[in-house]
Amino acid sequence: MSAIKGQDPQIYEAILNEQKRQTEGIELIPSENYVSAAVLEANGTVFTNKYSEGYPGKRYYGGNQYTDVIENLARDRAKELFRCEHANVQPLSGSPMNQAVYLAFLKPGDTVMGMDLSHGGHLTHGHPVSHMGKLFNFIRYKTHPEENGRIDFDHLMSLAKEHKPKIILCGYTSYPRDYDYSDFKKIADEVGAITMADIAHIGGLVAANQMRNPFDFGFDIVTTTTHKTLRGPRGGMIMCKKEFAEIIDKSVFPGLQGGPHMNTICAIAVALGEAQKPEFTEYAKQILKNSKKLAEELMKRGVKLVTNGTDNHMMVVNTIESFGIDGTVAEKLLDTVHLTVNKQVVPDDPNPPLRPSGIRIGTPAATTRGMQEEEMEKIADWMYQTLKNKDDLELHAKIKLEVNTMCPKFPVPGIAGN
Numbered sequence: 001m002s003a004i005k006g007q008d009p010q011i012y013e014a015i016l017n018e019q020k021r022q023t024e025g026i027e028l029i030p031s032e033n034y035v036s037a038a039v040l041e042a043n044g045t046v047f048t049n050k051y052s053e054g055y056p057g058k059r060y061y062g063g064n065q066y067t068d069v070i071e072n073l074a075r076d077r078a079k080e081l082f083r084c085e086h087a088n089v090q091p092l093s094g095s096p097m098n099q100a101v102y103l104a105f106l107k108p109g110d111t112v113m114g115m116d117l118s119h120g121g122h123l124t125h126g127h128p129v130s131h132m133g134k135l136f137n138f139i140r141y142k143t144h145p146e147e148n149g150r151i152d153f154d155h156l157m158s159l160a161k162e163h164k165p166k167i168i169l170c171g172y173t174s175y176p177r178d179y180d181y182s183d184f185k186k187i188a189d190e191v192g193a194i195t196m197a198d199i200a201h202i203g204g205l206v207a208a209n210q211m212r213n214p215f216d217f218g219f220d221i222v223t224t225t226t227h228k229t230l231r232g233p234r235g236g237m238i239m240c241k242k243e244f245a246e247i248i249d250k251s252v253f254p255g256l257q258g259g260p261h262m263n264t265i266c267a268i269a270v271a272l273g274e275a276q277k278p279e280f281t282e283y284a285k286q287i288l289k290n291s292k293k294l295a296e297e298l299m300k301r302g303v304k305l306v307t308n309g310t311d312n313h314m315m316v317v318n319t320i321e322s323f324g325i326d327g328t329v330a331e332k333l334l335d336t337v338h339l340t341v342n343k344q345v346v347p348d349d350p351n352p353p354l355r356p357s358g359i360r361i362g363t364p365a366a367t368t369r370g371m372q373e374e375e376m377e378k379i380a381d382w383m384y385q386t387l388k389n390k391d392d393l394e395l396h397a398k399i400k401l402e403v404n405t406m407c408p409k410f411p412v413p414g415i416a417g418n
């Protein structure tokens, strides 16, 4: 970074501090990860200089012979990994990718069904504060509190028959279970709706065949971010059956966006190349093993998890029930011992979103560093001790030291000398 260092010391200092923060603590936010050195390099290449509105072979600017190479590679790799007929790799992130799908099929006021945010859905799944929630008529379904958070498909079927949605959307940002996509498909077929799965969080686990792939159940549209378990740069992808290829492509460009970020697409192509390797399958398996272990160790200590366990890379702790403190206090306490998590609403949370009843924890980033079950046991105990003894500053200092001592044994990829 000699150029930044010489030219802009303030920014340089912030970058160094962020590098230090990312290495000396343990990242447990389930939507975050560490990209490889190759992905970081690709993200910072000269493709950042290039305009390439349009698609490979049909651009609105000259000089696109090499952007075509990388975009074609990214699309082909996505199609192979997710076993789909078409992929669009241009969405600038997860939210615009979902917007592009809605805008492709819906008119203002049309009905969509998606999971309620407090039960695990994303803001873009129709939360009233999002523009999408205002533009379209979202009917939000929920999970069963008694049945470990299973989705109530009988209720979903009756809602679908009543409201006749044009799209039935499944997918989540804070739901620790896998889905039975065939139930969604059955309901969508019954009412003539398009099936859409937003696998933003679990994209890497699906690519590695460690979680169910919605295309295997006949889904029409699958969206994913590229920066969560898929371990690429920040971006989004829309994958679909061939019959929807044209309408999706037109919706992304020129419908919603202008020039794609070709440096990001370059890095997406590199990340997808990594995801095709056997090491990535091992990585995905280890994420799941670590998640199970962390959940078990927390529950063993009496910690209350929403849905009483996990099938994926994340879990949600009800900190009010477990420790008598809200998620904001828990997040701050864990920050002081360098364990990074995020506050999280629980199903039908009686508390407001800035003081919710829980925290969300995930294993993708720690697993990238090579942490395994043994480390998960330690992390569970550190978390438990910190939250249980919330006023014991001496204990917190001791735990922080233990965290900082363990971290250098697990270097973060792409950061020199850590």
Ligand SMILES: *Cc1c(COP(=O)(O)O)cnc(C)c1O
Pocket: 031, 093, 094, 095, 096, 098, 121, 122, 124, 171, 172, 173, 198, 199, 200, 201, 225, 235
């Ligand atoms: C993260 C996420 C998104 C949005 O991604 P951004 O890149 O933050 O816009 C969309 N859907 C789901 C389910 C997510 O988890």
